Every structure is written in structure tokens, then in C-alpha cells.
Amino acid sequence: xxxxxxxxxxxxxxxxxxxxxxxxxxxxxxxxxxxxxxxxxxxxxxxxxxxxxxxxxxxxxxxxxxxxxxxxxxxxxxxxxxxxxx
Numbered sequence: 001x002x003x004x005x006x007x008x009x010x011x012x013x014x015x016x017x018x019x020x021x022x023x024x025x026x027x028x029x030x031x032x033x034x035x036x037x038x039x040x041x042x043x044x045x046x047x048x049x050x051x052x053x054x055x056x057x058x059x060x061x062x063x064x065x066x067x068x069x070x071x072x073x074x075x076x077x078x079x080x081x082x083x084x085x086x
Contacts, residue, residue, distance in 0.1 A: 010024070017027040034042035051059070064070040075081040 014024045017024055031042065065072045
């Protein structure tokens with residue numbers, strides 16, 4: 001297989017997987033095997049821009065609420081909501 005990869009990305013990835021005791025070739029084979037097994041890309045793909053920690057935490061909290069893993073705060077009025085925000 002021949003693929004075009006940015007040289008700096010390739011070098012950085014190679015260093016990281018080598019720290020895990022893997023070659024870059026092994027890591028790519030593992031990635032492709034996971035696509036076959038799961039029939040999907042084995043990580044979340046999104047159009048989010050580079051996010052800061054606070055935004056990432058807010059997105060994760062929203063996903064947890066949407067999936068029912070966490071319950072959301074409820075307010076009796078808009079005034080109660082704004083009072084909590086202060």
C-alpha cells in the first residue's frame with residue numbers, strides 16, 4: 001500500500017507508536033483491522049475546530065446528558081437559570 005502522509009505527522013506518529021513497542025506499519029495494520037471489525041472509523045470524526053479544554057468539557061457534558069449518562073440541571077424559571085450562571 002502506498003499512501004501520502006505529511007512527513008512531520010509520519011515522524012511524530014512513528015515516535016509515539018515506537019514508545020508503545022509498535023512499528024508504524026503495525027499501527028496502520030491495527031487501524032485497518034479495527035475498521036474491518038467495527039465497520040466504522042475507530043475514533044470520533046468531527047468538524048470541530050481546535051478546541052480549548054473548557055469547550056471540550058462542555059461538549060462531553062452535553063453528550064453525556066444527551067445519552068442519558070448524566071442528568072441535566074433543571075430550572076423553574078429563566079431567572080433561576082441566570083442566577084445560577086452568575
